[in-house]
Amino acid sequence: MSIQHHPGDDLLLAQAAGQLPMGPSLVLASHVENCARCQAQLRLLEFAGGALLEALPEAGLRNDALARTLQCIDASQSVPITPVQGPPPLPAGTSWPRALTGCAIARWRWVAPGIHYSRVQVAQDPDANLFLLRIAAGKYLPQHTHSEREFTQVLHGSFHDGRAQFSAGDFDATDGRVHHQPVVQAGGECICLASVEGRVLFDGFFARQLGALMGM
Template sequence: MDIRHHPDDDLLLARASGQLPAGTRLVLASHLELCPLCRERARTLDALGGILLDELEPVPMADDALARTWASIDALESAPAGTVRVSAPPPLPPGARWPRALAHCSATPWRWIGPGMRWSRVSVPEAPDANVFLLRIAAGKYLPQHTHQGLELTQVLHGRFHDGRALFGPGDFDAADGEIHHQPVVQDGSECICLASLDGRLRFESAIARVLGSLVGM
């Protein structure tokens, strides 16, 4: 797998220090599963994060902190690589697989949002308000032009798209904020499936796109 787009060090350091919200953490974990380069970077920053934690004043932990930690570990260990059993998963095409990071989540069936475009809501048990979803867009189709209220993270699971800045393929990771104004276009030859999280909403130029986006939480 030729992965060309990766998270920056600031995002990996925020992960190491436990500062990321659940949705952001989930999409980032999905990238780390596929990318040896970023796993090595994350290990280095984890060590740095441990040093920073040692310098902080101790605070009491929640009474159920250990139980929740073991439950999360058990959920991951019970799902071997490539056989993740997401609750009620929408089907994926040959060559695409569920990230292990989704093992404890549930996903709705594919739902229509426009010609050649479908989506699936991903529910994160420990963070019900997390705005995480799957997008499935046919070859030649595109999302409407938009920018962002907050941070949008995207992990490509299958297929390719170009958004005017670069070409993103399987395993690639993209972080876009209010400074990014783009229109992802799926390339010919295959549909594109992405896992995404939103902090805030997308700001579509089209009035129709704004209405559809509000209906699905984009």
């Protein structure tokens, strides 16, 4: 896997600090688990963050600090860790990201000729807008932009959106400054994991109906 597009240091830093919401965090984690470069960068940022914390002057703890910490640990352990539930089949040679362990993935749902969609339910955050898109060779998503951030990780195949080509293993972050039309390459279908905050703003009437079908 030759990865060309990585998350920026600002996103890796937010991930290291636990500041990303669950949906974007899972898309980023799906990239990092297969990218040696981002794993090394994330370790470096975590180390730098730890060193920064150590350099800070000591602050007094609240009286209930220990109880609150234990409560947080209890809460995190009560989330069951189960394999990806009910995932639809993937093409040979492609596997589900380990980051999605514990998530429930619905079966592929037809939304337009050559375009299938599947919602990913995150146990820890039922409101996370996380989904999979499966688009056939030569097909495209209608021209659109975003009201807020969209993170995409390519799991299989490749697409070109006028800015660059994104292939399996690549990560992309877009927002309202990017107006694009992802076109799947002729060689085969493309499957992406995506997280959308806010809304996807499609240009045309029929595209907006398509967006409504996907709950966007």
